[in-house]
Amino acid sequence: MNWSIIDIETFLAVLDAGSISGAAARADLSKSVVSKRITDFEKALGVPLFTRHAGRIAPTDNALALSERLRPALAELIAATESVTGSEAELRGRLAISAPMSFGIRHLGPVIAGFARAHPELEIVLDYDDQITDLGRSGFDVGLRIGHLKDSALMSRRLCEDPRVLVASPDYLAMHGPLTDVSDLPRHEIIGYLNVRLGELWPLNADFPRPRPGRVMANNGDAMRDLAIGGLGLALLPLFIVHDAIREGRIGHVLPDLPIEPLPVSAVWPPIRPMPRKVRLFVDHLVNAFAGTPPWHAKMRGASIRTGKLSS
Amino acid sequence: MNWSIIDIETFLAVLDAGSISGAAARADLSKSVVSKRITDFEKALGVPLFTRHAGRIAPTDNALALSERLRPALAELIAATESVTGSEAELRGRLAISAPMSFGIRHLGPVIAGFARAHPELEIVLDYDDQITDLGRSGFDVGLRIGHLKDSALMSRRLCEDPRVLVASPDYLAMHGPLTDVSDLPRHEIIGYLNVRLGELWPLNADFPRPRPGRVMANNGDAMRDLAIGGLGLALLPLFIVHDAIREGRIGHVLPDLPIEPLPVSAVWPPIRPMPRKVRLFVDHLVNAFAGTPPWHAKMRGASIRTGKLSS
DNA sequence: CGCAGCCGTTCGCAATATCCGAACGCAGCG
DNA sequence: CGCTGCGTTCGGATATTGCGAACGGCTGCG
Numbered sequence: 273m274n275w276s277i278i279d280i281e282t283f284l285a286v287l288d289a290g291s292i293s294g295a296a297a298r299a300d301l302s303k304s305v306v307s308k309r310i311t312d313f314e315k316a317l318g319v320p321l322f323t324r325h326a327g328r329i330a331p332t333d334n335a336l337a338l339s340e341r342l343r344p345a346l347a348e349l350i351a352a353t354e355s356v357t358g359s360e361a362e363l364r365g366r367l368a369i370s371a372p373m374s375f376g377i378r379h380l381g382p383v384i385a386g387f388a389r390a391h392p393e394l395e396i397v398l399d400y401d402d403q404i405t406d407l408g409r410s411g412f413d414v415g416l417r418i419g420h421l422k423d424s425a426l427m428s429r430r431l432c433e434d435p436r437v438l439v440a441s442p443d444y445l446a447m448h449g450p451l452t453d454v455s456d457l458p459r460h461e462i463i464g465y466l467n468v469r470l471g472e473l474w475p476l477n478a479d480f481p482r483p484r485p486g487r488v489m490a491n492n493g494d495a496m497r498d499l500a501i502g503g504l505g506l507a508l509l510p511l512f513i514v515h516d517a518i519r520e521g522r523i524g525h526v527l528p529d530l531p532i533e534p535l536p537v538s539a540v541w542p543p544i545r546p547m548p549r550k551v552r553l554f555v556d557h558l559v560n561a562f563a564g565t566p567p568w569h570a571k572m573r574g575a576s577i578r579t580g581k582l583s584s
Numbered sequence: 585m586n587w588s589i590i591d592i593e594t595f596l597a598v599l600d601a602g603s604i605s606g607a608a609a610r611a612d613l614s615k616s617v618v619s620k621r622i623t624d625f626e627k628a629l630g631v632p633l634f635t636r637h638a639g640r641i642a643p644t645d646n647a648l649a650l651s652e653r654l655r656p657a658l659a660e661l662i663a664a665t666e667s668v669t670g671s672e673a674e675l676r677g678r679l680a681i682s683a684p685m686s687f688g689i690r691h692l693g694p695v696i697a698g699f700a701r702a703h704p705e706l707e708i709v710l711d712y713d714d715q716i717t718d719l720g721r722s723g724f725d726v727g728l729r730i731g732h733l734k735d736s737a738l739m740s741r742r743l744c745e746d747p748r749v750l751v752a753s754p755d756y757l758a759m760h761g762p763l764t765d766v767s768d769l770p771r772h773e774i775i776g777y778l779n780v781r782l783g784e785l786w787p788l789n790a791d792f793p794r795p796r797p798g799r800v801m802a803n804n805g806d807a808m809r810d811l812a813i814g815g816l817g818l819a820l821l822p823l824f825i826v827h828d829a830i831r832e833g834r835i836g837h838v839l840p841d842l843p844i845e846p847l848p849v850s851a852v853w854p855p856i857r858p859m860p861r862k863v864r865l866f867v868d869h870l871v872n873a874f875a876g877t878p879p880w881h882a883k884m885r886g887a888s889i890r891t892g893k894l895s896s
Numbered sequence: 897c898g899c900a901g902c903c904g905t906t907c908g909c910a911a912t913a914t915c916c917g918a919a920c921g922c923a924g925c926g
Numbered sequence: 927c928g929c930t931g932c933g934t935t936c937g938g939a940t941a942t943t944g945c946g947a948a949c950g951g952c953t954g955c956g
Contacts, residue, residue: 275665277589292904302945307904317668318676318705326951327903334668341664345657352653353587356629356646364630393630604933614916619933621914638922639932 277349279313280342282306283321287331287339354548363550368397370407371416374493374513375434375537376400380416383561387554394550402465402492407542413551415540416558418510426540427547429555432562433534435511436475439523443503451506451526454481461486461505463496473508475532497523510535537562589661591625592654594618595633599643599651663860675703675862681710682719683728686805686825687746687849688712692728695873699866706862714804719854725863727852728870730822738852739859741867744874745846747823748787751835755815763818763838766793773798773817775808785820787844809835822847849874 282295286306289295296303314321321335331339354365371380376398388396399412407415407426415426418434440460445451448460462483465473474482486505493513500507500514501522507514517523539555541547594607598618601607608615626633633647643651666677683692688710700708711724719727719738727738730746752772757763760772774795777785786794798817805825812819812826813834819826829835851867853859 275589277587280661280665291902293902303904304906304946305944307906308943311905316676317665319668324904326953327905328952329904338664338668341667342661345660345664348657349592349654349661352650352657353592353629355653356631356650364628603931605931615933616917616935617915619935623934636933638924639934640923641933 275313275316277346279309279316280346282309283313283335284339284342284346286310286322286329287335292329351548354550363391363394363553365550366395366397367414367550367554368399368412369414369416369554370399370401370412372402372418372492373400374402374510375416375418378512383558386561387557390557391550391553407540413541413548414554417538417540419535421536421538421540425543427543428538428540429559431537431539431558434537435534436508436532437511437514437518437525438506438508438527438530438532439497439500439514439518440506440526441501441503441523442521444500444505445524445526447503454527454530457481457483457527460484463499463505463507465496475508476530508532587625587628589658591621591628592658594621595625595647596651596654596658598622598634598641599647604641666860666862675706675865677862678707678709679726679862679866680724681708681726681728681866682724683710683712684714684730684804685712686714686822687728687730690824695870698873699869702869703862703865719852725853725860726866729850729852731847733848733850733852737855739855740850740852741871743849743851743870746849747846748820748844749823749826749830749837750818750820750839750842750844751809751812751826751830752818752838753813753815753835754833756812756817757836757838759815766839766842769793769795769839772796775811775817775819777808787820788842820844 282299285295285299286292289298292306292310293303296306299306310322319334320332321338322329322331350365369380369384380398380400384396384398388394407413416431417428421428440451450456451460458481460483462473463486476482483506493509496507497509497513497517499505500509501517506526507523514523514525518525539558541551541555594611597607597611598604601610604618604622605615608618611618622633631646632644633650634641634643662677681692681696692710692712696708696710700706719725728743729740733740752763762768763772770793772795774786775798788794795818805821808819809821809825809829811817812821813829818838819835826835826837830837851870853863853867
């Protein structure tokens with residue numbers, strides 16, 4: 273047997289990244305290393321795993337079938353080695369975390385940094401991307417999710433709540449007319465969110481007046497906020513993303529009485545048994561970090577915005 | 585993650601061999617390499633896997649628990665990589681075969697050599713030992729078994745039949761009296777077989793006269809034959825082991841009409857699904873090799889022994 | 897069209913990892 | 927006591943790995 277775990281991991285990483293250079297960048301390696309590992313693995317197996325088209329690669333059917341089988345086996349192998357670290361031993365191995373970009377950038381950095389400092393032998397991989405990833409498939413140990421969970425196969429734990437507000441810039445309102453009553457909504461456009469359709473973006477029932485889909489859309493909250501600031505439409509966004517701009521007057525909170533429920537923020541993880549200790553400790557750490565006052569609540573103290581709807 | 589497949593395999597090999605030098609000898613490596621790998625693996629996991637007592641090692645509880653979990657995961661990982669070699673690709677990887685010593689020495693060498701020549705990328709590991717091994721536990725892909733199968737969890741396939749004969753040397757008979765009728769049996773001793781008790785060694789029912797347990801015993805058929813030649817007792821042995829000595833007159837076939845059924849010779853393997861291709865091809869190869877005339881039948885053409893009981 | 901940028905592959909070189917054999921200390925045996 | 931076998935440590939030789947540069951091919955842009 274002349275392949276290694278690193279060959280397998282590299283293979284799966286290239287599959288996930290869709291390219292050799294993508295996988296190399298994620299691993300902070302040179303692409304020649306990744307290219308050679310793939311070639312060596314193919315040689316060891318005796319079959320091609322990727323087809324090459326002038327600098328582009330595509331996985332073969334063999335590669336896809338193989339990955340289906342390798343992932344659970346590799347996860348079990350890793351879980352086995354990690355299970356043997358008893359309660360007295362410090363955490364080791366790798367913890368791969370997936371989180372929405374805007375939430376991750378603002379609120380996860382220090383939380384995760386604290387966890388990483390407490391476990392110096394633990395390798396942390398962070399992936400901020402609003403696209404919902406299949407945790408097990410993508411090799412993530414933990415995900416953070418904002419919104420109601422759809423994947424009942426995952427284990428989950430509620431961390432806190434994420435209130436959303438409808439915002440618009442002064443320029444937008446000057447150009448498109450006032451928005452003082454819900455009946456004004458159909459005359460307005462709302463900035464789209466690439467990862468959901470309007471049906472899911474607008475959280476009120478079909479009888480409730482709703483804005484039209486806008487001509488612009490983005491794949492994360494920060495970009496949507498900036499488009500709103502630029503006067504391109506309304507935006508329904510988590511409070512933590514817009515509160516600075518609101519305080520600075522670049523955008524305003526419109527229709528503050530809209531009956532929009534806050535979104536739950538949850539940690540989710542694959543149902544591996546036993547639950548890997550690193551996952552359990554990290555989820556506990558998250559729960560502690562977000563217990564009590566959510567971060568954006570503390571920051572909103574100086575803003576003239578109604579906060580009565582925020583849960584204590 | 586800073587361990588490798590080789591670390592895991594080395595760990596399991598040391599567990600199986602019971603010592604570092606044993607595992608090193610099997611792998612044709614220096615013991616310092618194996619020692620270092622174990623130490624590195626322990627360091628990577630953060631827990632000791634073996635206790636050391638002045639040049640002796642014993643596995644910790646953690647090590648035993650870990651191995652229980654690692655073996656199936658590793659087997660699946662390997663099976664996955666081997667499954668991807670389609671029907672067009674040649675066999676690769678390692679095929680580990682366990683077989684009884686006397687049968688292996690005589691009849692498996694050329695069969696396996698033929699298979700190995702047909703699959704030059706396949707690594708073959710042979711382990712001849714009459715002790716029945718737990719295939720899955722010991723990392724064997726295929727076993728050959730002589731006798732009725734007791735482990736119903738294994739997959740099996742009948743290869744051929746192994747007739748047994750009762751033999752004694754002229755010196756033994758001269759000293760202990762003739763053996764011309766079954767009623768003479770209780771006056772004689774039979775050489776013991778370490779891996780079975782007499783109750784299993786003597787295959788006729790309790791009412792049938794039987795020899796007494798002898799004062800000597802051995803753990804394989806060749807040794808038992810040699811003890812019989814040395815006049816130490818009767819021996820009930822597979823024909824393939826004794827036919828040369830019979831032909832040379834060193835021992836004789838006594839009570840040729842004993843109603844002793846031949847033993848079945850079977851290939852067995854763990855019930856991995858899908859069945860690894862290398863195992864399937866090897867079992868097919870065995871079936872072909874032992875089809876028709878068993879090897880010892882061809883050799884018995886020149887001997888004056890009744891062969892009517894041999895199947896065609 | 898030419899150009900820039902991106903892709904994956906190949907190559908030579910330097911750094912790192914691995915393996916070997918010798919030496920050592922310890923325990924058990926005759 | 928000496929000898930053998932065990933596992934560990936060490937220095938040196940060998941093998942492997944990773945890097946960056948160069949290359950050819952393709953795509954998109956002006």
